[in-house]
Amino acid sequence: MPREVTEQGEHERERIVHEIQTLNGSMEEAVLTALLQNLLSMDLTIQQLKVLMILVTTEEGATGRSLSASFGVSMASMSGLLDRLVGQGVATRSTDPHDHRVRRVHATPLGTSVVRRLAVARPFRRDILMGLRMEDLRALEQGFRAVSEQISLMGERD
C-alpha cells in the first residue's frame, strides 16, 4: 500500500471518527431524557440495580458467595439484598443441582426488561428510523453491521 494513500486515509479516518463522535454527543440530550424517564419509573436502589445488572448478564445464575465477594460485602448483607430483589419480583433463587448448599440467583423476565430499558441505545428508535431516506438507512445499516462485527472482534473491553 503506497504510503501517501495510507496517510491521506488516516487523516480522513480521524475526521470521520471525530464527526461521528460529535454527532453521537449531540444526541446525548435525547438519550439523557429517556434514561431519566426510565429511572424515574423504577423503584430500585442503586445497589439493587447493580446486583440486578449482574444477574441479567450472568447466564448460569450467580451465587450469593460470588456476589458478596464482588461487591465486598458480607454474605448476610447480600442475602438480605437478594431477599428484596426477590420480593420485588425481579430475581429468583433456586438450589444448585450439583451442590445443594449453593443457591443460583437469576433475573426474572421482569428484572431483565427493567435493566434492558436502561441499556438500549435509544436514538435508534423505530419511528426515527422509519423517517429516514432510504440511502441514509442503508448507510446506517452498513455502519451498524461493521460496528457490531468490530465489537465482537475486540472482545468488548472498556
Place this chain on the structure above:
Amino acid sequence: MPREVTEQGEHERERIVHEIQTLNGSMEEAVLTALLQNLLSMDLTIQQLKVLMILVTTEEGATGRSLSASFGVSMASMSGLLDRLVGQGVATRSTDPHDHRVRRVHATPLGTSVVRRLAVARPFRRDILMGLRMEDLRALEQGFRAVSEQISLMGERD
C-alpha cells in the same frame, strides 16, 4: 412517485429498520457492561442521580421550589438532598441575582461528567470506530448524520 416503487421501497425499509434494531440490540451486552462499570464507580443514590440529571439538563439552574415540586417532596427534603449533592461536589448553589430569596442550583463540571458517562451511547467508542474499514466508517457517518437530523425534526419525544 409510482405506486409499485413506493411499496417495494417500504418493504425494503421495514427490513433494514428491523435489521438495524437487531444489530443495536446485539450491542446491548457491551452497553450494559459499560453502564455497570460506570454505576459501580459512582457513589450516588437513585434520588441524587435523578436530581443531578435534571441539573445537568437545566441550563439556567434549577430552583429548590421547582425541584421539590417536580419530585413531589417538601422543600425541606429537597434542601437536604441538595446539601448532599453539594457535599459530594457535583452541584453548587448560588443566589439568584433577580430574587435574593431564590437559590439557583447548577451541576458542577464533575457532576456533568458523572451523568454524561451514563448517557453516552457507548458502542461508538473511538477505538472501535478507528478499527472500521473506511467505507463502513463513511456509511456510519452518513447514517448518524441522518438520525441526528431526524431527531431534531421530530422534537425528541419518547
Place this chain on the structure above:
DNA sequence: CCAATACTTAGGGCGATGCTAACCTTTTTG
C-alpha cells in the same frame, strides 16, 4: 408595613445497607 415566598434548620420516623454472631445444611477431608 405586612403577607407571601423561598429557603434552611431541628427533630423524628422509616427503610435499605452494612456488620457480627449463631445457626442449619451439605460437602469435603483426614
Place this chain on the structure above:
DNA sequence: CAAAAAGGTTAGCATCGCCCTAAGTATTGG
C-alpha cells in the same frame, strides 16, 4: 465416618439517606 469447611439464612444492632412537620430567617411585593 466424624470433624472441619463452605454456602446460606436469621437475628440483633448501627448508620445513612430520604421524607415529613414545625419553626425559624431573609427577601419581595402589594
